[in-house]
Amino acid sequence: MTSSELKTQTTENFETALTNTLNNEYTVEDLMRLLKPQDKKEEKKLYREARKLRQKNFPNGIYLYGFVYFSTNCRNNCRFCYYRKNNKHSERYRKTKKEITKISKKFIEEGVHLLDLTSGEDPYYHNEFNRFTDIINEIKKLNTPTMISPGVLTPKQIKKAREAGADWYALYQETHSKELYQKLRPNQPYKQRYNARKNAQKHGLLTEDGMLLGIGENLKNIAKTIKEMSKQQTSQVRCMKYVKQKGIPIPPQKPPTKYSTVTAVLRLTNPNKLIPASLDINGLKGIQKPLKAGANVVTSLVISDSGLKGVAQHEYGINTGERSPKNVIKYLKQNNYKINTKNNLKKYIKQNKNRNRNKER
Template sequence: MQDVKALIDKLDKENALSLDEWEELIRGRCDQVAEYAAEIARQRSKEIFGNRIYTRGLIEISNYCKNNCYYCGIRRDNRQVERYRLSREDILSCADIGEELGFRTFVLQGGEDAYYTDQVMCDLIREIKERHPNCAITLSLGERSEESYRLMREAGADRYLLRHETADKDHYKSLHPQEMDFDHRIQCLYTLKDLGYQVGCGFMVGSRGQTPHTLAKDMVFIQNLQPAMVGIGPFVPHHETPLKDQAQGTVEETLYLISLLRLLQPKLLLPATTALGTIDPRGREKGILAGANVVMPNLSPISVRKQYELYDNKICTGDEAAECRHCLGNRMQSIGYELVVDRGDAPV
C-alpha cells in the first residue's frame, strides 16, 4: 500500500505518470488508498475552485443516431425507442428557461443525427448567443468533419464534449461496430482542440473488456491531450443492447478514477455524472467529495427525457428543470458545497 500511496504523492507533485505507473496505481486501489487519493483530490479542487460547483444545463436535442455502439440505448438498431427531435423553438425555450434558473452553460447533446446540418446548428448557436450573450454553449454531437467543427466554432460554440470511450484500439473495437474508426475519433478531439474549443473527453468505467492496462492508457491519453474537461461514469447496461447482460461498473472504481484525474489535472472540469447518481442515490455527492466540481441537471422537456435513455434506470427523467436544480442545490449544500451562477470556464 505504501508503494501505491507513493505513486499518488508523485502524481500530485508532478501531474504525470508513466503507463506502468498508472497501471500499478489503478491495480492498487483499496479502501484506504482510495480515501487517501480522495482527500488530496478534494484539497486540490478546493484550492482552485473553493466550494463552488458549476452547473451545465443539459438539452438532449435528438435521440436519432446513425451509429450502432454496442452499449448505447439509442443505437441505430434499437427498434423499441420512440425517436424524437426537438424543434428550434423547443431548444430556444429550454435555453430561455435555463438562464432564468441560473444556468450559464447549455449543453446541446444528441445522437449523430444528419438532420442537424451545419446550417441548422450554426443558425441555432447564433440565436442562442444573441438571446443569452453571457452564456456558454457546449456541443456534444459526436464525430463531424473538421469543416463542421470550424463553422460551429465560428458561429459561437465554446466547448465540445466527445468521449473517446477508450484509448485502446482493440478495446474500442470490442465496443463498436466495424464501421466506427478509433483513429478518427481520437483525431476529432485533437482537431477540436486546434480549433480553439474547450474540449472534453471521457470514458465509461467497467465497460466490457476494460482492464487496469486499458485504463492506464486512458490516463496517459488524457495526460497528453490536456483536455478542459473529462466526463467519466460507471458503465450501466441497457436492456435493448448487445451488452445488456454485462455487469455494471462500480461506484468505488469510478470515484477512485475521479480522484486520480483531479491529481493529474488540478484545474480540470470534472463532472459528477448522472450515471453515478443512477447506481448510487448519493453518487453525485460522493463524486464531488472525490474531487469532481461540475453537475449537469437536465433542461430537456419532460415529455422526451425517457426517450433519451442511453442506459437503464436513468434518474431525473420526471423532474421539472427548476425542481432538478433545486434538488441538486440542496444536495450540494448537504456536503458543504454550493451551486454557482457562472459560465464555469476552464481555468487557464
C-alpha cells in the same frame, strides 16, 4: 515475507505512486496502484488528495450543466448506447429550434452555468449542418456558455460551429485501448474521433474527452486511458459508468475499480481541468462519491417537463424532478458545497482558449 511486511510494502507502494502522481512523474503502474486501494485508509487518502487539488484550483465551488438532448436519432450502432440506430426500444424525437430555445431559457432561469447541446449523429443535422448552426446562433444570444456534442464533425463543420458561437466540443473516446474501442464503436475509426477533438482545438474550441467504465476493460486499460487523457489539450475530462438498458448488446460487466476512484485519479492527473459527476448514472445518489473524489461539475441536469431524455439512464430522476437545477442546487447546499457562478466559468473558458491559442503558435 510475513503478512505484516507485505502490508508495509503495499502501503509504501501506494505512497510512492501517490507522490509520483502528485509530482506529475507517474507511470501506468503508479496509476494502476492508485486505482486499486487496498483498504479504506488508502481510499480515503486518495479522495482527500483529490479534494485538496479541487480546492486549490477551483476554490469557488461546483458548476452546473443543463443537458439539452435535442435529438435521439443516430446513424451509428455503438454497442453500449441505448440510442444506437438499430435499437427498436429507444424513443426517437427531434426538438425544434423553438423548443430548444424555450428549454434553454428555463435552464438559465433555474441557475445552470452551461448549456450542453447533445444529440446522436443525426443525419438531419450532419447532412445539412446549417440547421445545427442556426440552433447554436439562437442559443448564443442567451449569454450562457455553450457545449456541443453532436458526434464526429468534419473540420469544416467544427469551424462553422465555432463561428456560430459554440465554446466547447465534447467527444468521448470511451477508451484509449484501440482493441476495446473497436468492440464499442464498430465502423468508426479510432483516429477519426481522436482527430476531431484536435481539429476542434485548432479552431478555437475547448474540448472534452471521456471514458466508459464497465465495458470489459481491465485495470491497465483504465490506467493507460487516464494517462492519454491527461496528455491531451482538453479542458474537461470525465468517467461514465456503463448502464445496461434494453436493446444494448454489451452485457453488464463488473468494472475492476470504482467510478469514484477513477474520478479521484482523473483529478490527480488533471488538476486544472473540469471533471464532472453525472446525474445520468444514479441521480443524486450517483454524484455523492464522485464529488467526494474531486469532481467539480454536476452534469446531466434535466428539467422534468421538458420532454428530454438522458443517456446512460434515459428516464431516471427526470419526471420526479430529482435532476432539475432547483433540486440539485438544494442538494449541494445541504451537503455544504458552494455553487460556482456563470462568470467564473466564462473566465475559465477565456483563459483556456488563450492558453490553447498560445500553444498552437
